[in-house]
Amino acid sequence: MSGRYNTKLIKTRHSYSVQEISNLLGINKKSCFRWTKVGLKVLDPTAKPLLVMGDDLKEFLDKKRAKNKVELGENEYFCFTCKKAVKAISGSEKIQMTGKKIGKQNRSQQIKTGLCEFCNKKINLFV
Numbered sequence: 001m002s003g004r005y006n007t008k009l010i011k012t013r014h015s016y017s018v019q020e021i022s023n024l025l026g027i028n029k030k031s032c033f034r035w036t037k038v039g040l041k042v043l044d045p046t047a048k049p050l051l052v053m054g055d056d057l058k059e060f061l062d063k064k065r066a067k068n069k070v071e072l073g074e075n076e077y078f079c080f081t082c083k084k085a086v087k088a089i090s091g092s093e094k095i096q097m098t099g100k101k102i103g104k105q106n107r108s109q110q111i112k113t114g115l116c117e118f119c120n121k122k123i124n125l126f127v
């Protein structure tokens, strides 16, 4: 399982039981239960079976994918709007000190900011 699920199959206004989700996405029920413990919203935690709204499931999977997937290349940023690695519009990048110290060497933390080449929103990267 590479963590890629076909979220197009999920109907946003439909509620799904864990069994249905596992059938739909081809995963086992255990992983689905685990998701409900790590942030997947359920309609009523005491209900049996547990029901999950389609749009919550979609959102959860999108976030999960974004987290797992992205490997940033040089000069790439993760854009939370586009949910992927993007490059900054050239000339928009700035480096600022955050004022925090990090690591054993007590380095000054710097943050690099720029504007996403796709959506034009601010993106940032700690360096």
Ligand SMILES: [Zn+2]
Pocket (backbone or CB within 6 Å): 079, 080, 081, 082, 083, 086, 116, 117, 118, 119, 120, 121
């Ligand atoms: Zn973007």
